[in-house]
Amino acid sequence: MTDSFFMQCPTALLVIDPYQDIIIKANQTALALFNLPQAQLKQPTVSQLFNKCLDKLLVFSEQALSQGSAWCDDLFIEVDEIPLYLEVTAKAFEQQLILSCQDSSYTFKHRYQAEAENHYRLGLFHWSKNETVFEEIERHNQLLLSAVGDGIYGVDTKGCTTFVNSAAEQILGWKKHEIIGQKIHDIIHHTHQNGHPYPAHECPIYAAFHDGTVHIIEDEVFWSKSGSPIAVEYTSTPVTDNGVLIGAVVIFRDITERKRTQQKLVNALQEVDKLKSRLEMENAYLLEEINADFNHHQIIGQSAAVQRMVHQIELVGPTDANVLIIGESGTGKELVARAIHEVSSRQGRPLIRVNCAAIPAELFESEFFGHVKGAFSGAVSDRLGRFELADGATIFLDEVGEIPLQLQGKLLRVLQEQQFERVGESKTRHVDVRVIAATNQDLKKLVKQNKFREDLYFRLNVFPVSTPALRERKEDLPLLVQHFISKVCMRFNQPQPKVSMAQMQYLQQYTWPGNIRELENIIERQVILAKSNKLSFDFLADEHNPTTTESDIKQIENSEIISASMQKTLEKENIRKALVATDGKIYGSGGAAELLDLKPTTLASKLKKYNIDAWQYKPNKR
Ligand SMILES: Nc1ncnc2c1ncn2[C@@H]1O[C@H](COP(=O)(O)OP(=O)(O)OP(=O)(O)O)[C@@H](O)[C@H]1O
Incomplete structure (x- = not known):
């Protein structure tokens, strides 16, 4: 069994006797490796077999015999004259050596191959590892790029x-x-x-x-x-x-959305700018209005004429109709315009007033419709016109008869189509403006004289309202007088003086060519001049009324308009009545001067003037 293992061992094994230089035994692999016939094992001898490297064999054998074993890889034999290098391991056994021989080239080849395979396996492992890493990186990159x-x-x-x-x-x-x-x-x-x-x-x-x-x-x-x-x-x-x-x-x-938002922002800012400049203009305008003390809109008066006018205001106010207010200067046309605006749905916005009499002819168009920068010399920036300012509100064209003929066509277009262009610009602008016009002129007459367009007149005159002259409604005087006294005294923060009946008569007798404005001015002046707590208007009698002869008192009483001479007669009569009432007493409490609201010295001079003898009225004298 052992011998069989020996013979079949894949490694070449030789048993040699180094002392006798003979090969004792060789297995199948050794016979094949050394190309030895089994029959001739005694031939060759060991030294013959290794004859090309005997010296090395001797050293190797001695090393193995003395150490028990040895290894070398520099022994070789010649097979068909080709050197065959061997790796030999020797083991000493009972004065013999067992040599295990291996073809060096075979070992080298296998070792190299094993090493190569090893490298290859290792390389493959590394490569697949790298490939996984690359795949992972690529996957991450793809994920990132997609995300x-x-x-x-x-x-x-x-x-x-x-x-x-x-x-x-x-x-x-x-x-x-x-x-x-x-x-x-x-x-x-x-x-x-x-x-x-x-x-x-x-x-x-x-x-x-x-x-x-x-x-x-x-x-x-x-x-x-x-x-x-x-x-x-x-x-x-x-x-x-x-x-x-x-x-x-x-x-x-x-960036579509961002640009859209930016555009919205730009638009909003432009709108804000527009509104800002509009508000600034409105503000300046309102300030102007406040300063001008136009912020009261009470219409005072109980006369039939005033009541009729108030009724008309209430009728036309809530509509969007154009209104033409006709009346003498100072009769309250602007007051009526404001009242109409205030009962309209536009009352949340200001009433924009344009005094047409105050605009130079060459600036009319720009004032009405605005202009763009550079439209004419002096147009240093864009400017809103009054119609644009009044968009959504009401425009009040005071003294409308003063509008130049050449601009009347453009005004008519705004009234009809609510469209216009700024001076120097072709862009048509649209507005929603209600127009209230006022005049103290006879527009019909202006039409006949070709100074006012007939079509414009008809457009404006949709709903005419007349403001009555003060002389036509003198019954309103006491109310108006009281109203203006309160107003002035509140402004000056002073107690309100009284107006005696006699003084009231002076006011009643006066013809008021300047209407309510004149009344307001006179009251303000007299309040300032008043020395006592009483107001005097007797100067009115001298100022305007012509001298006349004395006439019948009855005629005076029945007359509506009192002339200066009538006034004198009336005053004379009044003084007489006062003397009768006071039994001829002039001075002191209960005297005629007090009753007439005159200074006793004034009454005395009047008695002298009218040649009235107060003694005549003493009870004992009558
Ligand atoms: N009925 C009234 N009650 C109270 N105040 C009035 C009345 N009418 C007019 N006034 C006052 O008289 C002054 C003149 O009125 P307003 O300016 O409205 O007249 P106008 O007719 O527009 O004058 P003009 O034609 O000169 O512009 C104002 O202070 C106004 O408040």
């Missing part, structure tokens, strides 16, 4: 697309397979927003891989698959490989 909200695409140096991320697909509407390998500029960047062609040689994206610098563009358009422009900002960054430009990567963002 990014910005569009990303790459181009090579020919301008052809090399990759596209999902956001780019979504923004542009093009699928990857439709643009990969295609010249991207021709697909999405061929035209400027204004429709002008965008040549590829001007394309900043392509420029990046020509000049090697980053190109940042903040406002351009890319064209979607559907053909609509997409507002974008983008960065084109050159890509290099070992210092060589190989293309560019473009990161872009759809």
